[in-house]
Amino acid sequence: MLRNVSLQVPAGSTLAVLGRNGAGKSTLLRILATLLRPHAGEVLVFGEALPRRGFAVRGRLGLLAHDPLLYRDLSGRENLSYHARLHGVAPDRIEQLLDAVGMRERADEPVRLLSRGLVQRLAVCRTVLHAPSLLLLDEPLANLDPAATELVGPLIGRRSGATRVLTSHDPQAALAEADVVLGLEDGRTAFVTTPDKVDAAAVKRLYA
Amino acid sequence: MRTVMTVLRKDLLLELRGFETLPAMILFAIVTFVIFHFGLNRDTIDGQLAAGVLTVTLLFAAMLGINRLFVAEREQGGFDAFLLAPVDRSALLVAKATALFLFLVVLEVIAVPAFGLLLLGPSLGHALPGLIAVLALGDVALAVIGTLVSAIAVQTRARDLIGPIIGLPLLLPALIGMARGAGPLLAAHGSSSPPGRWVAILALYDVVFALLSYAVFDFLLED
């Protein structure tokens, strides 16, 4: 349950959401992704009010969360093909992305045979397939080795140019990338600041 | 429409890969025929009895398919994947119902001749067109209600139980229609066209519930 969380994120910037497990980070992301309906208050994404105008924003956002949203019995390519069709994306974009994350050779194996790291790479492809301008990233670098982390950088990192809301278990890494920082504690706002003004003690308290 | 085809393709592909549901349905139907042979202690049956046995068997085989319809979505994040796409959500209903309908057709293509071979007294020949019509209308009912009920059940705790207990009473008029429609066709010197009254009832049922399901399905998918 989230209560009284209030802030604005300008386009192209990155919001880091810090907090323990259960603080409400994933809930916030799901609300922004139009998957959860807010019970009170106002949520505006790209200026459109949710949940009423959810359909208007869905095509412009990408969610990368704990579930890769891939069918285990289908291959990576088939999964991406499914998502591409749903979003109306041309097939060559799939090949482009598979190359970008180094998955070309193993794209035809069923997902259930792939390691967690490779699945995460495919999940990244799925997230950016339709070139969303808003990225909602729930611990995006989980399961990725340094090489893979490098590969996905241009797609979901600061260099992608998209507006990003990201959560991470590692507050330092998140702070390094952020323009705005939101600290959540038990569903409430603990603080909202910029990275340079973040109080180290406050962060520690969040994760204590 | 494109969305429907996309989801349908994905589901057919998944079934082809996994190949569990359809064989189970077919096997179940044939085993049930054998059980009926022993249970009724008859070598052949005809007429209304035959129609009843066939309908019941197809119904329970369909239940297997219905229970599994949304399982992949539920367990592998398929709902989220679909909900994140900028598509008309009722397309999921149409796609799933079509997939289920196709499964039922394949089931019947094998099970009905098997029925003719194992249990049915009179030959199927002249009754076939009428039987196909009755079964097709019945399959639409099974597909529509099955999808609706499966979508409801998949979000509850008692998943496998809720589906059948809601679905079976809802399907009763359609099942009555199928059984009574097929009865005269399977009789020893039966007619070759099904009684109009039952075709009408089946058609009415199909139309009403297809429209109703389409209208309410959206509400099941929101979160």
Add this chain to the structure above:
Amino acid sequence: MTTYGRGLRGLSLAAAATITVALALVFFYAPLDTDQGFIQKIFYIHVPLAITALCGFVFGGVLGAMYLRTGDRKWDIRSYVAIHMALIFGVGTLLTGTIWAKASWGHWWVWSDPTLTSFLIVMLLFATYQPLRFSIEDPERQSRYASVFAVVAGAFVPLNFIAVRAAQQYVHPRVLTLTGGNLPGSMRLTFLVSLVGIALLYTTLWKYEMAAKSTRMQVRALRRALLGEDSVVPLKRSAAPS
């Protein structure tokens, strides 16, 4: 939130009065049936119960549709109460029906009767309403799914009767036909009074339960507002909307 208590006393009195009058008519005014004897009089309770139950189910479906349209929880509560009242009246119908069947036809259950069969099917369907609600924990989703069910099941009621009626020659005395009924005058009067009485009873009970639930909700909301979140004990998981 609307208060359901308004007019409740008047309604209860009206219901009680009508039922008393109906019973008086049943016992003293309505003629004794030559074939079935005294037991036939159970018809004056059985049929109104049946009609009220069926209308209650359809009413529940309409209320469910209102919830889906507006998202306002009060419609879901109304729908829930309507359906579960109708279920109770339905059980009453089945009980009186079997008593009547045994007395007039000698069997506790008769398949060849389409009305009883249709009714059984409807009851089987609506019996799943509460288990369905109970198996969904998230309250908003519970309300939503229950409303979808109520709408579909409500539409099912008339369709079911058409189908089953077409299937069977009827043994069930055809009391109310499309042409308006073939009851002799005195029986018709008794029947109508009884019908009104039972309908009033249903409405009264519905209002009572709505009043009780609505009051409880308001009390909880007030406590929450005045004393804070912790003063309100969370309700146990249940089939009823709260």
